[in-house]
Amino acid sequence: MKLNSLTLNTASTRSHFTNIDSSNTEKVSTKPFLKWVGGKTQLLEELKKYVPQDFNMYIEPFVGGGALFFDLAPERAIINDANEELMNTYSVLRDSVDELIDELSKFVYEKDFYYELRAKDLSELSKIERAARTIYLNKTCFNGIYRVNKKGQFNVPMGKYTNPTICDEEKLRVAHLALQDVIIECDNYMNVLLKHAKEGDFIYIDPPYHPVGKYSDFKRYTKDFFYKEDQIALRKEILELKNRGCFVMASNSYCDFILDLYKDFDVKVVHAKRFINKNASGRGNVKEVIIL
Numbered sequence: 560m561k562l563n564s565l566t567l568n569t570a571s572t573r574s575h576f577t578n579i580d581s582s583n584t585e586k587v588s589t590k591p592f593l594k595w596v597g598g599k600t601q602l603l604e605e606l607k608k609y610v611p612q613d614f615n616m617y618i619e620p621f622v623g624g625g626a627l628f629f630d631l632a633p634e635r636a637i638i639n640d641a642n643e644e645l646m647n648t649y650s651v652l653r654d655s656v657d658e659l660i661d662e663l664s665k666f667v668y669e670k671d672f673y674y675e676l677r678a679k680d681l682s683e684l685s686k687i688e689r690a691a692r693t694i695y696l697n698k699t700c701f702n703g704i705y706r707v708n709k710k711g712q713f714n715v716p717m718g719k720y721t722n723p724t725i726c727d728e729e730k731l732r733v734a735h736l737a738l739q740d741v742i743i744e745c746d747n748y749m750n751v752l753l754k755h756a757k758e759g760d761f762i763y764i765d766p767p768y769h770p771v772g773k774y775s776d777f778k779r780y781t782k783d784f785f786y787k788e789d790q791i792a793l794r795k796e797i798l799e800l801k802n803r804g805c806f807v808m809a810s811n812s813y814c815d816f817i818l819d820l821y822k823d824f825d826v827k828v829v830h831a832k833r834f835i836n837k838n839a840s841g842r843g844n845v846k847e848v849i850i851l
């Protein structure tokens with residue numbers, strides 16, 4: 560393990576670099592350990608402009624790859640996502656990082672291995688094996704997409720990579736630190752907000768985006784879709800959180816439906832580089848919104 564020689568940016572003083580060793584338990588700003596469609600790494604600088612200086616709990620109810628969560632590395636946090644395999648991975652990383660790394664180190668980038676692991680019956684795997692499988696598939700599948708069929712079975716084909724890093728030990732250990740004392744839930748976002756959100760908390764809401772183009776309706780992070788009615792219910796929830804005294808920031812796509820839905824809010828238009836359709840040529844600078 561090379562943590563002794565690692566220099567990392569601390570969450571509290573971002574311009575200050577510090578050495579950490581393996582006995583250090585200080586949380587440091589880091590990057591997601593998974594690729595996630597809709598991940599917010601591209602928008603971090605914009606998003607951080609609107610993070611309040613002081614807040615009690617950081618709550619991210621649609622955490623996905625957790626780009627903002629890992630960048631802020633907050634002391635007190637609750638993360639949630641409806642994707643069970645994802646949240647199991649976070650829990651295992653928080654509680655059993657050594658076992659996870661041991662398991663993942665055995666995995667190889669080979670076609671037969673990929674399809675055998677993909678086809679495994681999850682009920683026969685331990686939590687650690689499931690987490691290792693999720694990370695492996697994320698690193699080796701086509702474009703790091705998480706897509707499941709109606710039965711909830713992962714169905715993304717293997718991707719073409721040259722020697723992909725399957726077990727990035729340093730990154731996993733830093734993410735493990737960021738997850739210490741974090742409450743990890745796996746539920747519908749509404750239940751989590753109802754249970755946890757209190758006055759003074761900062762809530763970052765990054766739901767599946769409302770689709771803009773013909774091919775942009777990728778939303779199969781779970782076996783359920785996120786429909787127009789869900790976007791409408793989410794707006795209501797945001798108002799409810801505001802009335803409760805929470806600081807709320809949300810992101811979504813730039814389109815008439817969302818602009819109209821949030822016309823009474825403070826809406827910032829921002830630009831992000833995104834993979835927006837099935838062809839590589841679909842990577843482009845797209846407009847998105849940050850809702851305050």
Ligand SMILES: C[S@@+](CC[C@H](N)C(=O)[O-])C[C@H]1O[C@@H](n2cnc3c(N)ncnc32)[C@H](O)[C@@H]1O
Nearest residue numbers: 595597598599621623624625626641748765780
């Ligand atoms: C746009 S992604 C979040 C991306 C994340 N901010 C990042 O940086 O990677 C939306 C996430 O919402 C989750 N999701 C979808 N419906 C949900 C629901 N009803 N409750 C909680 N999470 C949900 C999906 O599994 C997906 O991971």
